[in-house]
Amino acid sequence: MNPVHAAVDLPDPDLIQVQTLDEITVKFAGDSGDGIQLAGQKFALLASAAGETVRTMPDYPAEIRSPVGTLGGVSGFQVRTGSAGIHTPGDRIDLLVALNPAALRTNLPELKANGIVILDESAFTATNLAKAGYPGNPLEDGSLRDYRVFPVQIGKLTRGALKGLALSTKQTTRSRNFFALGLICWLFPRPRAAVDEWIEQRFAATPELAKANHRAFDAGWNYGETAEYFVSPLHVATNQRMREAGVYRLVTGNAALAKGLVQSARRAGLSLFLGGYPITPATEVMQELSRYRDPDVHMFQAEDEIAAIGSAIGAAFAGALGATSTSGPGLSLMGEFLNLAVIAELPLVVIDVQRAGPSTGIPTKSEQADLLQALHGRHGESPLPVLAAATPADCFATVVEASRIALRYMTPVVVLSDLSLASGAEVWREPALDELPEFTLHRSVAAADFKPYRRDPETLARPWAVPGDPGMEHVIGGLEKAGESGAVCYEAENHAAMVQLRHDKVAGIARDYPATAVHGGTDACLLLLGWGSTFGAIREATDRLRQRGRSVACLHLRHLNPLPHDLGEALRRHRAVLVIENNSGQLWQQLRAEYLLDLQRLNKVQGTAFRIAEIVEATESLLETLP
Amino acid sequence: MSQTTVIPAATAELPTPPDRAHFLSGTAPRWCPGCGCFGVLKSLTATYARLGVPRERLVTISGIGCTSRLPYYTGTYGFHTLHGRAPSVALGVKLVNPELSVWVISGDGDALAIGTNHTLHLLRRNPDIKMLLLNNQIYGLTKGQASPTSPLGLVTRSTPYGVADAPINPVNLALAAGASFVARVADTNGAMMEEVFAAAHAHRGVAFVEVLLNCVTFHDGAYAMITDKDTRDEYALAMCPGQPLLYGKQQRKVLVADNGRILALPLAEGEAVPDQALRHDPQAGDAGLAQQLALMGPPDLPCALGIFRQVQAPVYGLDPKPD
Numbered sequence: 008m009n010p011v012h013a014a015v016d017l018p019d020p021d022l023i024q025v026q027t028l029d030e031i032t033v034k035f036a037g038d039s040g041d042g043i044q045l046a047g048q049k050f051a052l053l054a055s056a057a058g059e060t061v062r063t064m065p066d067y068p069a070e071i072r073s074p075v076g077t078l079g080g081v082s083g084f085q086v087r088t089g090s091a092g093i094h095t096p097g098d099r100i101d102l103l104v105a106l107n108p109a110a111l112r113t114n115l116p117e118l119k120a121n122g123i124v125i126l127d128e129s130a131f132t133a134t135n136l137a138k139a140g141y142p143g144n145p146l147e148d149g150s151l152r153d154y155r156v157f158p159v160q161i162g163k164l165t166r167g168a169l170k171g172l173a174l175s176t177k178q179t180t181r182s183r184n185f186f187a188l189g190l191i192c193w194l195f196p197r198p199r200a201a202v203d204e205w206i207e208q209r210f211a212a213t214p215e216l217a218k219a220n221h222r223a224f225d226a227g228w229n230y231g232e233t234a235e236y237f238v239s240p241l242h243v244a245t246n247q248r249m250r251e252a253g254v255y256r257l258v259t260g261n262a263a264l265a266k267g268l269v270q271s272a273r274r275a276g277l278s279l280f281l282g283g284y285p286i287t288p289a290t291e292v293m294q295e296l297s298r299y300r301d302p303d304v305h306m307f308q309a310e311d312e313i314a315a316i317g318s319a320i321g322a323a324f325a326g327a328l329g330a331t332s333t334s335g336p337g338l339s340l341m342g343e344f345l346n347l348a349v350i351a352e353l354p355l356v357v358i359d360v361q362r363a364g365p366s367t368g369i370p371t372k373s374e375q376a377d378l379l380q381a382l383h384g385r386h387g388e389s390p391l392p393v394l395a396a397a398t399p400a401d402c403f404a405t406v407v408e409a410s411r412i413a414l415r416y417m418t419p420v421v422v423l424s425d426l427s428l429a430s431g432a433e434v435w436r437e438p439a440l441d442e443l444p445e446f447t448l449h450r451s452v453a454a455a456d457f458k459p460y461r462r463d464p465e466t467l468a469r470p471w472a473v474p475g476d477p478g479m480e481h482v483i484g485g486l487e488k489a490g491e492s493g494a495v496c497y498e499a500e501n502h503a504a505m506v507q508l509r510h511d512k513v514a515g516i517a518r519d520y521p522a523t524a525v526h527g528g529t530d531a532c533l534l535l536l537g538w539g540s541t542f543g544a545i546r547e548a549t550d551r552l553r554q555r556g557r558s559v560a561c562l563h564l565r566h567l568n569p570l571p572h573d574l575g576e577a578l579r580r581h582r583a584v585l586v587i588e589n590n591s592g593q594l595w596q597q598l599r600a601e602y603l604l605d606l607q608r609l610n611k612v613q614g615t616a617f618r619i620a621e622i623v624e625a626t627e628s629l630l631e632t633l634p
Numbered sequence: 635m636s637q638t639t640v641i642p643a644a645t646a647e648l649p650t651p652p653d654r655a656h657f658l659s660g661t662a663p664r665w666c667p668g669c670g671c672f673g674v675l676k677s678l679t680a681t682y683a684r685l686g687v688p689r690e691r692l693v694t695i696s697g698i699g700c701t702s703r704l705p706y707y708t709g710t711y712g713f714h715t716l717h718g719r720a721p722s723v724a725l726g727v728k729l730v731n732p733e734l735s736v737w738v739i740s741g742d743g744d745a746l747a748i749g750t751n752h753t754l755h756l757l758r759r760n761p762d763i764k765m766l767l768l769n770n771q772i773y774g775l776t777k778g779q780a781s782p783t784s785p786l787g788l789v790t791r792s793t794p795y796g797v798a799d800a801p802i803n804p805v806n807l808a809l810a811a812g813a814s815f816v817a818r819v820a821d822t823n824g825a826m827m828e829e830v831f832a833a834a835h836a837h838r839g840v841a842f843v844e845v846l847l848n849c850v851t852f853h854d855g856a857y858a859m860i861t862d863k864d865t866r867d868e869y870a871l872a873m874c875p876g877q878p879l880l881y882g883k884q885q886r887k888v889l890v891a892d893n894g895r896i897l898a899l900p901l902a903e904g905e906a907v908p909d910q911a912l913r914h915d916p917q918a919g920d921a922g923l924a925q926q927l928a929l930m931g932p933p934d935l936p937c938a939l940g941i942f943r944q945v946q947a948p949v950y951g952l953d954p955k956p957d
Contacts, residue, residue, distance in 0.1 A: 307729060314719070317716070318726035321723035322726035322729065323732070333690045398938045475733065477688065478690070482712030484706075484713060486713065486714065
């Protein structure tokens with residue numbers, strides 16, 4: 008086999024000793040017990056520490072424990088790293104590390120033509136090949152001829168390196184991930200010392216395993232250096248922008264949501280209460296919160312989603328920041344209680360980490376198809392604000408904004424995330440508490456002239472007197488309220504006025520928004536418009552198209568209700584607008600109804616995110632048809 | 635930072651001694667004349683006045699149904715929530731502010747049909763929340779349909795040929811759920827209601843009280859045998875901790891166990907209570923006898939009233955979590 012430098016568009020690989028690549032997408036894949044996630048995450052963190060921009064995406068097997076070596080049991084971790092301008096975990100893989108035949112077979116369709124495969128040759132046994140459904144051995148039958156394949160006896164070499172340690176066969180096999188990590192860390196040079204230190208910390212309780220991982224890592228590294236497969240290490244370009252000082256961490260969308268709730272409550276000087284019920288892919292939010300020992304962070308695991316939101320509403324009534332996290336089916340169950348929060352006008356943050364529906368659908372696949380449910384999925388006239396997060400780290404900022412709105416306007420707020428944000432990760436610096444926006448509360452209440460539904464003239468919010476506040480005892484509930492007093496009232500004109508008031512209160516939230524910002528200029532011929540997790544692919548597609556000289560710009564919406572006041576104007580500046588969504592056109596339909604504009608749409612409902620290339624291609628086609 | 639100043643009203647101090655009116659909202663109740671709810675409101679607010687808890691620290695939370703209108707008539711903080719869901723709202727309130735005295739007001743349709751799940755979980759978790767289940771064996775607000783506690787054969791608007799499914803016994807359900815305090819009272823006995831409500835408040839943990847409630851409009855007389863002056867001696871038994879289970883005119887009937895079955899034994903004139911008489915023990919090691927007592931009722935046996943069970947157990951949200 009020929010020596011190689013990289014799979015990505017290299018001019019003349021054999022002649023250059025040290026290459027710098029703009030970016031690289033690496034995927035670690037193996038059996039779910041192979042420690043793939045750990046190796047991938049560590050590689051991503053090392054890349055980030057080197058100054059590169061990093062986005063990651065795991066893919067877990069759908070079943071909890073499929074038989075070892077089968078296609079169903081393959082676990083993967085994709086890392087895209089490079090200079091600035093990286094906003095997605097990557098369209099396709101440049102370099103695949105496959106620890107067994109099933110991992111190879113599962114991920115090969117995602118590998119670029121001429122891409123690199125480093126595989127554990129010792130795992131390509133007849134049994135494993137059969138489990139993966141290979142009729143023959145792909146290493147021998149020429150079926151991999153379009154790729155650059157580097158078979159390495161990872162299993163055998165790891166066993167050799169670990170000889171003499173008191174380890175079971177299983178533990179020895181599991182150390183292959185460190186061999187692979189060592190090899191990749193030689194190929195894309197990472198500081199060995201940092202890895203050594205991390206192994207010491209991580210495996211402090213099990214010194215024998217620490218020793219094993221050191222040895223396996225070194226064996227992988229040394230293999231890279233010694234074997235003549237690779238001429239020299241490859242360097243990935245770093246993000247040249249100066250980073251602010253601080254602690255950076257690889258954060259998933261779900262972890263960022265949990266963190267955002269905690270920090271919002273702290274910033275507001277309130278307790279946080281999250282009522283939750285396990286549901287894929289939202290469960291990590293409640294799990295993250297359950298780890299806090301802070302008496303002001305409550306996580307209550309309820310008996311169902313109804314009780315989850317009910318308890319959060321009770322907590323809000325009692326003066327806490329109430330929250331719940333769920334996915335589409337759970338949001339359906341919460342509809343009735345959401346309406347109670349609407350009419351009782353209590354601050355509440357409801358997080359929907361969307362997955363493919365309807366019904367149980369495909370719980371392990373991503374989709375953006377709950378937008379209409381969030382906007383309209385309740386009985387009666389029931390307006391509430393809806394926000395969407397754009398990236399894993401943006402989940403933090405979005406939930407902070409949702410909490411700000413909930414408290415300032417005394418309203419439930421729905422935050423939309425999705426599976427790809429939930430499990431995708433990026434490197435992020437957590438802002439200090441005083442970097443968060445100020446929160447306005449309506450707790451400054453004088454008992455002398457207290458009326459439970461007397462409005463703040465600017466926000467139309469009602470006062471938030473809570474049990475324990477003397478002299479302001481009152482009863483709220485789901486029955487229609489009379490103007491200021493909040494007494495039960497069935498009168499026709501009062502009902503019409505209250506419906507209007509609740510509408511006006513939510514519509515007024517748009518006053519607080521910053522001006523709508525278009526990336527790429529307001530004079531572009533075509534505007535690509537999106538919301539939620541499509542941000543990265545749309546943004547990179549726009550940049551690529553602009554590099555080709557196309558007149559394209561993009562705009563991403565965080566606030567889906569109420570829409571920004573200046574949005575209609577922004578849309579009208581462009582000759583055409585393409586609304587891009589992982590659903591069948593839900594925002595597209597909303598915007599057409601709202602602005603009476605003939606917008607175009609690009610939709611994908613396959614349970615996976617858009618590739619950048621798909622958007623580029625669709626946009627090019629659309630541009631050709633424009634006058 | 636945020637502003638969380640609350641300026642108390644000048645008139646917020648407790649009147650001494652606080653009377654019941656202080657715990658009423660002043661809104662006139664709109665239940666049917668003669669409804670058992672009036673008695674419950676009276677006893678509950680009289681209990682509130684006895685507790686020594688300032689009005690602003692009391693929270694009355696209900697679901698949906700005739701009985702669930704009760705919070706509007708109290709002078710405490712209140713929340714009229716969703717059908718069957720009051721326990722979950724109450725739990726959120728209590729968990730973020732354990733200083734509050736939280737009372738759930740519910741009915742048989744509310745707590746035992748749509749909200750059974752929440753009722754069960756509230757009871758087994760054992761938070762320091764008090765739950766009154768006002769059981770009139772009928773849906774009143776929707777005008778007379780069968781409820782999960784309607785007796786077999788009852789003709790209602792939704793069962794013109796009679797109820798065909800067996801009813802739930804609320805006390806038995808609460809005991810099975812592991813509730814640490816379980817009681818039953820009748821809406822006609824204000825003194826017993828006040829006594830039991832006060833004991834429920836004093837109990838550290840969840841307290842479940844079934845109130846036998848008469849619906850004058852849709853199921854009048856459901857508990858007549860237990861509550862009427864002429865028959866109650868024969869069909870109601872007030873349980874006293876540590877005492878033999880006696881009832882009847884001049885307390886001349888006693889409950890005994892025969893091979894695990896409860897029997898009523900009449901006592902002859904001047905006959906002492908026999909050693910084999912069952913004695914009431916709300917703190918018994920298990921709830922077995924309490925469950926048997928809960929299931930008793932006319933015509934063969936009396937309906938047991940009072941506190942069935944009162945035991946100490948770790949309190950959810952107050953006691954430290956086990957490590």
